[in-house]
Amino acid sequence: MCNFTPSCSQFAFEAIEKKGILGILMAFDRLERCNYTSWNYVGRYYGVRYVEGRGYKLYDPVIREPLPPTTPVVEGGAPRTFADYLYGKGEWEASILEHEREIPSRDTGRVYIQMGKAYWMMGSRKEARNCLVRAGGDTASLFLGLMWLEERRIDSALCYLQRAGAFRKEVDIFLEDLKYIQKKNPVLAGALSAIVPGSGRIYSGFTGDGIFSFLFVVGNLSISYLYHREGRTIPSNAFLGFASLLYLGDIYGSVRSANLQNERHYDDISLLFRRNFNGLF
Numbered sequence: 108m109c110n111f112t113p114s115c116s117q118f119a120f121e122a123i124e125k126k127g128i129l130g131i132l133m134a135f136d137r138l139e140r141c142n143y144t145s146w147n148y149v150g151r152y153y154g155v156r157y158v159e160g161r162g163y164k165l166y167d168p169v170i171r172e173p174l175p176p177t178t179p180v181v182e183g184g185a186p187r188t189f190a191d192y193l194y195g196k197g198e199w200e201a202s203i204l205e206h207e208r209e210i211p212s213r214d215t216g217r218v219y220i221q222m223g224k225a226y227w228m229m230g231s232r233k234e235a236r237n238c239l240v241r242a243g244g245d246t247a248s249l250f251l252g253l254m255w256l257e258e259r260r261i262d263s264a265l266c267y268l269q270r271a272g273a274f275r276k277e278v279d280i281f282l283e284d285l286k287y288i289q290k291k292n293p294v295l296a297g298a299l300s301a302i303v304p305g306s307g308r309i310y311s312g313f314t315g316d317g318i319f320s321f322l323f324v325v326g327n328l329s330i331s332y333l334y335h336r337e338g339r340t341i342p343s344n345a346f347l348g349f350a351s352l353l354y355l356g357d358i359y360g361s362v363r364s365a366n367l368q369n370e371r372h373y374d375d376i377s378l379l380f381r382r383n384f385n386g387l388f
Contacts, residue, residue, distance in 0.1 A: 110145050111137070112156055112164035121169045133169065135356025136363065139323055140167075144315025152367055190221065199225040216242045223250060232258065245273040249384055256377045259370070274384070281383045288379070290372050296365035300358045307361025311368050320357040324350055 109115050118137050122130030145165055149155055153165040190205030206222045219242035226235035232254060239247040239254075248271040255264035268278050291311050300307030305321035308314075327350035334343035 111167045112158045132356045132359040135352045136360035139320040142319045199229045245271040259373045291365040291368045293362045293365040296361040297358050300361040304357050308364050311364035313364045324353045
């Protein structure tokens with residue numbers, strides 16, 4: 108029984124429909140990932156959803172959904188204004204309107220920061236950055252740094268973090284921690300699987316998927332060879348073709364696995380950022 112939702116057959120249909128030829132490789136990559144070890148990656152790479160009639164399944168759509176923004180730090184104590192109250196209740200758009208009314212009479216920098224946080228939570232990154240840039244100051248620079256981290260733009264993030272002179276010590280600690288987070292090379296992952304099927308996935312941290320990929324490719328090649336020895340050309344070519352698609356799917360999957368690891372790399376960076384700067388906003 109398929110471990111995923113959408114199921115492998117539905118995934119293949121959607122992948123080919125949306126991605127064309129690439130969708131074929133995505134479908135074979137999914138087949139190689141559909142094994143019992145996939146449940147080891149719950150929470151880090153896959154979510155879990157309940158499917159009527161099928162029970163709980165790993166959620167793995169054709170097009171991965173973007174991660175939601177990290178919840179901004181909420182200041183302790185009672186809200187200062189009605190706009191802050193609305194923000195605390197999750198009424199982002201209403202809080203922005205109230206904050207705009209506060210601009211002439213309150214700390215302009217703080218108001219723009221609060222507006223930037225609200226836009227951020229609404230997913231309006233461009234508007235959020237505009238507000239934070241207008242706010243200026245070290246706190247705004249820290250928020251801008253975190254936003255760029257969450258968008259995988261580490262160079263831009265570090266640029267803003269290094270502008271936060273008031274937090275120089277914390278920034279230096281963060282940069283030191285950053286050195287110990289390792290990234291994977293997608294090109295190397297693909298090259299490894301081109302040499303030995305599954306090895307690129309193992310390099311990327313998906314050991315179970317790598318072992319199953321190796322078994323699928325080698326197993327189908329072996330069956331093809333046995334049919335070839337018996338002179339049965341049609342089944343031999345069928346299994347050879349299937350093995351070839353699994354092989355190409357594994358190379359694609361290895362590159363994908365390395366990219367997934369790197370996405371987690373940036374998420375870990377954001378968590379490090381939170382750990383080192385929590386309470387400063």
